[in-house]
Amino acid sequence: MIKRYKLLIEYHGAYFSGWQIQPDATTVEGELEKAFSKILQQPIDLIGQGRTDAGVHARGQVAHVDLGDDVDVQKLIFGVNGVSSNHVFIHEIEEVKADFHARFDASSRAYIYTLLKRPSPLHHDIGWVIPKDTDIRLLEECATLLIGEFDFDGFSKFNEENYTTLCTIFNAAIEEKEDRVLFHIQANRFLRNMVRRLIGTMIQVGIGKIKLNDYRELLFNPKADVKSFTAPAHGLVLEKVFYEN
Structure with missing residues (x-):
């Protein structure tokens, strides 16, 4: 058996x-x-x-x-x-149960992206060092915008296997600590490079390279003429996968 x-x-x-x-x-x-x-x-x-x-x-x-x-x-x-x-x-x-499926039965996934406020030999391979003048308040505003269902085509890498680029974000928040900033995000599904492009573009807002309105425009109009930026992979951690039962 x-x-x-x-x-x-x-x-x-x-x-x-x-x-x-x-x-x-x-x-x-x-x-x-x-x-x-x-x-x-x-x-x-x-x-x-x-x-x-x-x-x-x-x-x-x-x-x-x-x-x-x-x-x-x-x-x-x-x-x-x-x-x-x-x-x-x-x-x-x-x-x-015999019909349990790790992928199809998952109701949501949660990731954390770690931003380092200063270089850290102990954490350099699990966090991305951001410029000292990054405006954390703007990062918080960007995160707040993400709650709900959006078409994240503008914040993802093309994947021909995607049947849709719609994703529902249940939670998105910035947590500031003494030496780091954590970006928490939970959604029903994620597209390829999606979290990295969200946080990478948020940092561009935080350092004044693009406007908050540009970020908002790309979120509400994935075909907008706004470039997204991809954060390094090493700062991203899959924290938890949720199942209803």
Whole structure:
């Protein structure tokens, strides 16, 4: 009998070319499938809730996998973590319903982008250093505009697989700390490069390179003649994937 399991995965994106398997590249999905297959001595297919780009990190990536009921899953995960790279770790495994789907059953996802107020050797690979004269108040105004459903075509990289570029933002907020600024965002779905282009363009507003009205125009009119800017991947972390049940 086959059982389905949900996995909670953390990884440091700097060491991977994203989540999805690619030829001649080290990816999170590829690393984990290789580890599962090595231990079980059979091919294993992991299904992730979605892709993360090269360099993007995760604290709460979710995937599902089907395993035989004769498998000691706790022992298996201990083994997978032991043979996998130190830059990826499975924190939890739990049995779920047979029809559970990591991607299609997800109701929303939450990301955090870390902006550093000053250079930090300890955090340089998980945060983007912003200019000292960045107006945090303008970043807050940009974030406030995002709540609701919008066409984010102007803030995303073209992807022929998109059936729509509409996304609903449930939460978007700026949290200022002593040495950093955190951009929190939660939505039902995200487009390719979407969060990075949102925060990258917000910084352009914050340093006076473009106007707040330009940001607003691109949000309400994705075909507007306004250029978006892409923030580096290493400041972005997938924090959590939400499921209704």
